Amino acid sequence: MENELKVPTMAELFAAGQQPEVLFWVGCAGSFDDRAKKITKAFVKILNKANVSFAVLGTEESCTGDPAKRAGNEFLFQMQAVTNIEVLNAYEVKKVVTACPHCFNTLKNEYPGLGGNYEVVHHTQFLKQLLDDGRISMEGGQFKGKRITFHDPCYLGRANNVYEAPRDLIRKLDAELVEMKNCKKRGLCCGAGGAQMFKEPEKGSKDINIERTEQALDIKPEIIAAGCPFCNTMLTDGVKNKEKESSVAVMDIAELIASAEDL
């Protein structure tokens, strides 16, 4: 029996005169993509369990503008950014957590120049903090000894030098963390960044997600852990393409923790 999710919106809290500890920026994938919605829910379950005071913007949230900016449409990006910043500033948001490294990077690095100054953390950093503060505990029984590899999202790793938070969490699950040939600073892209998610790839000899999936399968993991909804889609497709979906799961770090806690 699944507990109902408690997902307060900023508007509700604001009306009640409350200010949450943190705003959860869900992102477009997290709101609409069927696979990514599971990640969103897993993360909310953890937040609920840990009694974190948070809120979402809900229908007041809009695309950060990342895919428009990477596609070269600076105009559309800034329109999105300025609109979002107006909403965020109206609610006096101080801290933002998001499960999407693209939203994370844009909010953290590109919004300050347009008047949006917030402390922005990726959900793996936030979860690591909850763990360090003793607000969640992880008994990794279910994942004990499992071979898990972590795929570094470009916009979390190289773009913002966050490599350890997701890895620390995997280690806490008592899992065997195994690294791919290309990892951390030299991690290979899943193929979705730079607005590639929304277009067909250029002509080539192979799709990038297949190349990356092969790197992952080379080290024989039971789980490929991801920290980005787009990487998740690309790698899930890759694993399906290799007909390995029965033996290799692609899971977000939040999903790993929610499963370990049996939420």
Added chain:
Amino acid sequence: MEYISNIIFAIILFAGIGFFAKNIKKLSRNIKLGKAVDTSDNKPQRWNNMFRIALGQTKMVVRPIPGILHIIVYLGFIIINIEVLEIIIDGLLGSHRIFAFLGRFYSFLIGSFEILALLVIVAVVVFWIRRNLIKLKRFLNPEMKGWPKKDGNLILYIELVLMILFLTMNAADYQLQQMNVAHYTKAGAFPISQFIAPLFQDMSTSSIILIERSAWWLHIVGILMFLNYLYYSKHLHILLAFPNTYFGRLKPKGQFENLEAVTKEVKLMMDPSADPFAAPDEHAPVPEKFGASDVMDLKWVQLLNAYTCTECGRCTSECPANQTGKKLSPRKIMMDTRDRLEEVGKNIDANKGEFVADGKQLLGDYITHEELWACTSCNACVEACPVSIDPLSIIMDMRQYLVMEQSAAPSDLNNMMGNIENNGAPWPFNQMDRLNWSKES
């Protein structure tokens, strides 16, 4: 007639340095064709980067074999150049081994130069084997055909010849010292060239002097020629790596610059007090071009990047698009930018300091749309570059031109952008449905 060789030396030296200075002036003018960018911030961090990355070669050793070999050649270049200082003074004054008074320290210096010279020869031979026999993939990309391949080998040959001349000069000198020939002061240690010296044993003194003098002259003339070759080659990195790492990016790699020209327009659009029917100001400056279609639209640091690139191809070998057979090669982006900039520079020279439109531009004539759209903006190329070059920024500037000036995005991306404009999401979902996930089980 006594001073004839000193005079000839002085003429060659000043001609060599003068010609090089002229080309450096041209190089600097070309770089300044780029748009202004403020690099006055964070000086300590910038110096630190230069010391660490350029002087300390920290990013070279990410790939240990070429990294360590490169450090040998680099140290050889820097340290053996102390010897060049002596050669220049000797050449101008007609002295011989003027630093010999340093005694044991001098012996130590010459001895270490010789050992380094031998190591450089070994490294250069291995580099040649890697380029021509082992055929490493990154040296075989299409952009490496023709001149770039020749250029790479030529540099290795020049370095090899210079080192051999240096050792030959020392060997002959050592032999003459052993024979107590006047003018050849007993000075220096010759751990390597002492094994070459026996070759000269049976020769006459004058023959050995001839060999020593020839090697000495060829060595210094060779160095001056090599100095002047730099401008015409990829090898400029030995100088430009220093400013390039100093001026390199300090912000997080994921932070792309927000275009100020766009900010102005967006602020105006969002301003409720702005008059939507206002006639445009007649004296308003022509709006800035969005993005880049040619080298003059890029910033000067990007142009410095282009001249600094030594075509090592680490960027391209890390590029996910290139690895999976797409046309994009970050190295080619840099080479194209440099080649077009050189073309523009020559155009300016030929037209009395004014650029005359030549019907060409970087976009299309050098870099194709297909290359630009293959980029995933993953920053692997930026991370891989051992001298802080940023090919991604050029790709993004050119995408901006394609989208904002030409509306030439692939149709899939136009759909995506249309969705963001209409629904606030890259997919056609209603913004009002954003929270539906919370009610789904």
